[in-house]
Amino acid sequence: MSPPLPPRRKADPLALPRQALMPQGGRSRAALGLAAMAAQGRFALQICAACGAAQYPPRDVCHECLGTELPWRDVPTGAALLGETTVHLSGDTYFRVRTPWRTGLVALDCGPSAVAHVHPDVAPAGRARMSLRLDRSGQGVLLALPERDSPNMMDDPMIREMTCDPRGRRILVTDGRSAFGQEAARSLLAAGAAQVFLGIADGWKPFKGQDNLPGDAVQLDLTDATSVSELAAEFGGRIDIVVNTALHIRPGGPLDRRDLVSAREEMEVAYFGPLRLAQALGPTLRARAADGPYGACAWVNIHGIDALAPAPGFALTAAAQAAGLSLSQSLRTSLAPIRVLTAFVGPLEDEWHQAIPPPKVTPTALAAAIVRGLREGLEEITVGDIAMDVMRRWRDNPSTLARERAG
Amino acid sequence: MSTLAAFAADLLAGKIKVIDLTQTLSPEFPTIALPPMFGQCAPFRLEEISRYDERGPAWYWNNFSCGEHTGTHFDAPIHWVSGKDLPNNTTDTIDAQNFIAPACVIDCSVQSAENPDFILTVDVIKAWEAKHGQIPAGNWVFLRTDWSKRSGADYANVKEDGAHTPGPDPDAVKFLVEERDVIGFGVETIGTDAGQAHGFTPPYPAHFFMHGKGRFGLQCMANLDKLPPTGALIVSPPLKIKGGSGSPLRVLALVGA
């Protein structure tokens, strides 16, 4: 059983923090598929369409029949630990300051054998439950877990390197004016966050829930460069996770309006705001990414699923959502090793979606999904039936989806 | 000595003081909050272009953006539908002679402190005139409420049923325009109209009647408590925006020392 996470201690002001180095990041195109599956929390491997053989490591040609059609499919997670090595000395700049590090050879129930990271609670020569995880360089890696959850399993330093558990961390939730921001803050505190800074814009304007705000309210308006830089100056060094809940989703297509006022507001909130915040907080966050067991680790952005293809009723918002999504994707590289988690949402349960029938995404559902995504160390979550349906069809064929949605 | 030379000499000698009636243009300053289905006035925003850095090694400057009606600002007659067809009704066509004019300051700070929904009536104006004389034609009338000493939520004072800030009733505005021929009406609050003026008949009478007769508005002013009841000279030229309905501006008052 893993020892519990040590309590958060104040940093030694004279010590140079551990540098935010990353494990080897280069991968073949085929192997990037592992990261794509890990990003969603799936345990999937390439399965040969011709002979059904599971492939590992990822490749371009089937190891059994030389077939070239190797789609990614979810596979059983069971495995047996055949042998193991615990590394105490490493020449790798990332691993050498993180030893001891347990690795092993596992026989996957779906066929192949693989070298994997092995959680300390996996019994020697015992059964294991495999998972695909993103390492700090954002690459997909195999992690063997004990067959059943063990006490403090998620406290182990190895798995903490691969996840972004809110427990013990200090978190900025950007928009506390909305129920979505308030509920996210509440859920993160319930998940053990050490502190939640809850951003409030236009404090002079009353809003629902203002008398019962979770966390510590701070002035923050992502559309205001001054406000963002003031927040970064004051709290930047104390933020481990950013959860950007600023959403500005309004109905209307390009010809439903006579001006750009609303479109600009949407771009301000969905694109310029997060960009401003990333410029202000990003460098500090990145520099603190290896700062002990509670180092900075994640950035969450929320995008309307319309970012993938516009629906007629909300077509203009979709453009801003697409811009925001593109920013999230480039932040993955710029902020690394900070994990960027994109949460796709369908229609929200708010006053701007009155004409949309349920199911709609509630503040509670979104907050729960964000907490789960952080705990699992995911890069992509899709919240709500509508968003999941659109995502499924987008994966199947983006061009078809665009036409379907436009219809 | 000509009048103007005497004035300049008094100014240089400190016999005339310049009082700044302007709020600082800052991002957090409240703007008018309309119901969400209406178009919104942009708040003030500042984006740095360079600050003695790689973007410009020896100079500091910013881009700024805001609405025409952000911060301390001037309302031109075209701002309201009642003034839309008047000649010279935009910030670029109003005769510049209008931008310097004397002001009468009606002090309602005590009443406004007691009642945020204080309403300026003809009776209040006539009571002021009984003490200070009739409001001369071509004067500004400023409503002093000391509202500018509030900030943030207290300043906007928005509740579930809208804003609660002082302002004039329709008869008072008509009286000022038709009986006193004022050049405009100025206030410390976010609008020349009371916070609850959407419920008046007509709604927003200060906008409706002032602009309908080609008069002007000044809002979000400060330091009205430093002005005498009569005799201050107001300098209030808006930016010369082509076809503009108003603009943020610096409002100055000249008063005898």
Ligand SMILES: [Zn+2]
């Ligand atoms: Zn095959």
